[in-house]
Amino acid sequence: MDMPSDHMTTRKLRSLQTREKLLAAGRDIFIEYGFQKTTISQIIKKANTGYGTAYVHFKGKDEILIQLMEEVMGRFYEIAELPFRPESRQEAYQMIEKQAGLFLEMANEERPMMQVIEEAIRLSEDVNRKWKEIRERFINQIAQDIAYSQKNGLARTDVDNYLVARGWFFANEMYLWEIVKNELGFTVHQIAHNLTAIYTGGLYQ
Structure with missing residues (x-):
């Protein structure tokens, strides 16, 4: 019973960490390039995460x-x-x-x-x-x-x-x-x- 719960907690923590990494990267890239010139690819690259993982959290830079x-x-x-x-x-x-x-x-x-x-x-x-x-x-x-x-x-x-x-x-x-x-x-x-x-x-x- 404990293992699935622990596993879910770990997955949730990892998911939250990924989301925070994307937001932190987004803030840095937006400030550096401005909104129009920023791309979602730049943010994902700086966050060092995969495209599929990133799109689970956000549909785009908006x-x-x-x-x-x-x-x-x-x-x-x-x-x-x-x-x-x-x-x-x-x-x-x-x-x-x-x-x-x-x-x-x-x-x-x-x-x-x-x-x-x-x-x-x-x-x-x-x-x-x-x-x-x-x-x-x-x-x-x-x-x-x-x-x-x-x-x-x-x-x-x-x-x-x-x-x-x-x-x-x-x-x-x-x-x-x-x-x-x-x-x-x-x-x-x-x-x-x-x-x-x-x-x-x-x-x-």
Whole structure:
């Protein structure tokens, strides 16, 4: 009875190791060549695994990129899902500015991979679709935070929390991509401060 179980555990471990090797190789190759110029063959070769084995895990480079994108965005989710229970407008402002700063700073830290993701969103329908799903998750989290503030008398109630959340996320996303492209001469702190001042000035009157 033990042998089949042990055998399955070993096979599963080996399978997980192969998957991780493919993802690590994919990250390196994507960063080196960009999304468009990367091929699945390059990734498989760097991972030192067989084609048949590789295709058990991923159908192509798009799937590998999507998995890498989810892992990167997981770090952004941790910021978006920080507890948000302010007791005053000032506390809400401070928490929102901190979140915005952490979110944009993460774009700095993950710039090489985010550059690949930005390219892939433009070139791959599957990646673009996944990005839209990711975007909605952020927006829904923001909408919940706004609803909390509205319920507790901190934010205006004459506006729709979901629509405001979309506007706030898109503003942050715009600056995120500009940071990723290294196109701005402003610090993350300056961007976060100005964004938050305008956003909270309208919502937390």
